[in-house]
Amino acid sequence: WIRSYCMSLRPLGMEPPPERELLCIFGTGDLGRSLGQRLLQTGYRVVYGSRRPHSCGPLPPGAQVMSHTEAAQLAAVVIVCVHREHYDFMEEVAPQLKGKVLVDVSNNSKKGLYPESNAEFLQSLIPAASVVKAFNTVSAWSLQNGPSDAHRQVFLCGDKAEAKQAVRELATRLGLSVLDRGSLSAAREVEDFPLQLFPEWRLPLCIATGLTAFFFFYLLIRDVIYAYVEQDKDISFRIMVSLANKVFPIVSLIMLSLCYLPGVMAAILQLYRGTKYRRFPDWLDHWMLCRKQLGLLALGFAFLHVLYTLLIPIRYYVRYKVTAHTVLQIRENKTAVFDTTSAWRTDSYFSVGILGFALYVLLGITSLPSVSNALSWREFSFVQSKLGHLTLLLCTLHTYLYGWNKFLRPSTYKWCTPPGYMLCLVVPSVVLVLKLLMVLPCVDRSLGRIRQGWERTGPEGEGTKPLMA
Amino acid sequence: WIRSYCMSLRPLGMEPPPERELLCIFGTGDLGRSLGQRLLQTGYRVVYGSRRPHSCGPLPPGAQVMSHTEAAQLAAVVIVCVHREHYDFMEEVAPQLKGKVLVDVSNNSKKGLYPESNAEFLQSLIPAASVVKAFNTVSAWSLQNGPSDAHRQVFLCGDKAEAKQAVRELATRLGLSVLDRGSLSAAREVEDFPLQLFPEWRLPLCIATGLTAFFFFYLLIRDVIYAYVEQDKDISFRIMVSLANKVFPIVSLIMLSLCYLPGVMAAILQLYRGTKYRRFPDWLDHWMLCRKQLGLLALGFAFLHVLYTLLIPIRYYVRYKVTAHTVLQIRENKTAVFDTTSAWRTDSYFSVGILGFALYVLLGITSLPSVSNALSWREFSFVQSKLGHLTLLLCTLHTYLYGWNKFLRPSTYKWCTPPGYMLCLVVPSVVLVLKLLMVLPCVDRSLGRIRQGWERTGPEGEGTKPLMA
């Protein structure tokens, strides 16, 4: 079946027009076939090199298939769509590959499997050819379905400029976007791209998990175990919703403030040093690079908090409590007095929370790649800095209003521990106070001058003051 | 008025610098004018060909206008911004168009209006010119406002390589992104692009409509009509919210599982066949291609379910019922006992539902083009496969918890029919069980080998094992 199919796809009598460039592809796997199909569509002629040219499975219509040696002789550029484990056959073809451009598209299934990158290994096998690493981040899927649907970025590296130029033109013709990553020694880095799994999310996720675990156990002790020990009541069912709805907003607020803390710390460091040209400590650099992820996780927790809160009135426990409260009022023949202060407090608390959440969502939307790319830098920094600090302010205010006068009531401090929301107010309050100090005219002016390149320690006047980022 | 306006826009004394290339545009409609304006901005000189060169409406400043014949003589590239219905005038200009590149930008108002594509028709009218189809997916609007705001993708097809190269350069200079679609015979496909209306959404929308209709009538009979017939109660008002809030989650869960079912089926097929090189049946291919749409529709239904659920406590009916329940409790002097199991069950049910919905939303966000493009393939498959199956698991668990012990109570099965949520549990349960089998080490290992190119039926060892996609 396979053979006849393969044969039927090879047009025998039809010669492609002579002006079209011929490319050779080694390997007839998914990527080889998709790449060949796309190249044929773009107007190239394609010849496949296969060890079994007569039983190689379905190939794109218009392509020819022959042995590796024959195929390599015909083209100036050979695209190697073969797993590294099978590179050994390449040595047999070495004489035919002399002076040719070899494009290595391979990836590994794990990081650190081999001492050198696949592309460098290929270059060492065929020293007479010019190896260029490319296309490894492009998938067979996106080649078949047009790159507008997915990854159109091709990373290129290689040691020969002309070889790179040839591959660059090839990729551009396929409608892909090319980014030069330098010499072949960068191939390892390029080969690691498809293997990475959210590297920039790791630290924020650890922080989120740590905070969630800490506050979960802290509140479990304060609420459930306290009630069990001191009042002998089993309220463990509260874990599922009530406790979760205390942990999530706490973690959300702390993470939001952690997202703005490094900016304030960097400003203080710049003010203290009097220059912006000294590097920040590594931990601060690392922290600043994951602010977006911290903020998005904070938004996720806030979203959960909103859902849990809106769900309150349909909970069995809440309905039971409300009914029991009404029944008690009747039986004891009491009339509850409407307390305007409580109405003001709870309504303000909700209102501020809703506005804070709406701004939160706005920040999340502007951090979508396509939205943030459409913003100018002034717009982006306005949203992320001005609106971001306003969000932090509203959310902190929301928590203070929630606490209200409980801060002073001794009964709040069960077993001498403060409630979770009081603990979580520490970081945001510090960030807001520091930010307030930064906005004072005198501090703001010094900071502005430092950020434009002025240096306190360099009074000798330098003509070429650097541009702002 | 028109004439004077047109004249005032033609700069008489000012000659554009000689090094700039001159292009000719036939037709002074919206697209012709916008294209001309953009070309002028990019540094080209532009001459319009018009049948009425002295009354052609406002043209971009800097452009000249003359008769078709005069205009065609001046330029090597002629862009035909004219409806196909008016191509007849082209034959008169044929002598002047010999050897020139003709760019056909036209679209039709409907599919299948003509036997051949507009570009092929133009080529048949002027056989001595090289017709290239291009720019038809770019709008006048996006040309005027910069392509960063909208469609910057230009699809190109044509038979002459040099002609295509000239148009490719032109488009690249305009800041557009070019994708070569092959020879002029692909023009029909390119001309159909702007006319398509969500082709990949059609099947998922049909499934969603079908499921919604089926479960609506099923539940209408079981709930409203049953109550009317058996208990003689008119609860038809429940259609608007209660019934909707039963139908939407059911359809959502079924569609989410339909989104993961084809993946499991494909894996079984690959295991059974022992190779990944045989094509899947067409229906399975089609199904797999619309998984994203199935998932997004499922998210839409889940979103409606969340809104409807959160709205429950402010409904008149619910408030009435709660009050009546309290009043009854007082009048009969009963005291409801707090049931911890119920509290656990409902809270778990809500909590699992909320977490499931949050993951659902996360899946939706990662399927936004700009987000999914920023992910590596490993990241994308982690989110869509691992997190996707976790979402399905949580949502199925949410439904099982909702059912709880009602599965065993005979009174649940009115008129011997199971409730809707039991019916809807069939598909997700099957998907989850099959997926669980796939994850077993032995099955997972075989599948992994097959997906890396190993074939059970081909033991003779092939050097060029294909790459994973």
Place this chain on the structure above:
Amino acid sequence: WIRSYCMSLRPLGMEPPPERELLCIFGTGDLGRSLGQRLLQTGYRVVYGSRRPHSCGPLPPGAQVMSHTEAAQLAAVVIVCVHREHYDFMEEVAPQLKGKVLVDVSNNSKKGLYPESNAEFLQSLIPAASVVKAFNTVSAWSLQNGPSDAHRQVFLCGDKAEAKQAVRELATRLGLSVLDRGSLSAAREVEDFPLQLFPEWRLPLCIATGLTAFFFFYLLIRDVIYAYVEQDKDISFRIMVSLANKVFPIVSLIMLSLCYLPGVMAAILQLYRGTKYRRFPDWLDHWMLCRKQLGLLALGFAFLHVLYTLLIPIRYYVRYKVTAHTVLQIRENKTAVFDTTSAWRTDSYFSVGILGFALYVLLGITSLPSVSNALSWREFSFVQSKLGHLTLLLCTLHTYLYGWNKFLRPSTYKWCTPPGYMLCLVVPSVVLVLKLLMVLPCVDRSLGRIRQGWERTGPEGEGTKPLMA
């Protein structure tokens, strides 16, 4: 410290390969360093010109640093990464810059600081060089982290075509996307890009603020002050949630209808004039250009309305009222009768509102740049026009159902003023009625012909009928 660091980064013995092009960068600030690093990565050789070549801070490894004069002599292209305030040193280097391409990347900190653009000023300082404005919209950050993360759009302008071509190639090689903005006189506009702060949002934000303020005070008078004056009750606590939840939906509905009103007005104008070739009045043009922003703000207000509404049952005031109502019912020994009409009305009202909001969100999602770019024009106009008008219809219906029979009750009109929601129904009702008229077959046909280029006033038959946009 700085000196030794800088020295250690200059590789002394290592000569870069000769075939690589050498570029000169003036200025060692953030942008200069990032650009240099990226150029080195891409395979260029880079030499920095600095006034203090021996104490210029850390430079990317592989770059050389020397005096301005020395550096300028070596390269054909000089990138000037220096603030305009320091351009005075350029005159000293003028002899070495003769015939070279000078790339001006500078931005100003404010609009309108100088009479001419920075690039034109640089050209006037060095008339013998060819100044090209470029890279000013690209940030140091995005250069360091790869342009896929942010702004890859480079705007180019300059008077010499070859100079522009050289810079275009440079930018393309860096993986950036180039858009030609014409001659150097466009530099001012290009320099204003990074300074703009949501220009297209200004009008919609003003409208939103104005409407919110008006309805806030209107409802404050009608609700709170009326109750205080006529019934001597202090219900000022209602401002935080109840009043906000009346103002937000009102503003949302009006802004949504304002988003569709200009389209209807434009169609009427075209029908009246009998042509589409006459420009719309400026105010209408301006209005039509900010429809997207109007719609997104309307969605924001609708989102707030949904959150405020779902929050209702957990408000202290509402809980108090519900309990008081139950208590009263018991004490007066009355039994409330279930009113099926009320149940129908409120449920329909909620259901229509939820569906309207879901469509609203769908419209918002499709207006995300990456989503709308993936749509064909037919799809985009289907969503924004058909679904948009459906959303308006559902939201208007939602408001009418909310009003129900209160339109006829005199007690609704406190102090002879209609409630806010009645006022806000005027605009959407007008838009919907006009849109309904537009959809009538006869009107639709005329409009269709006009939009395809037909003109009532021009009966003399024109061959080159323009294309639809």
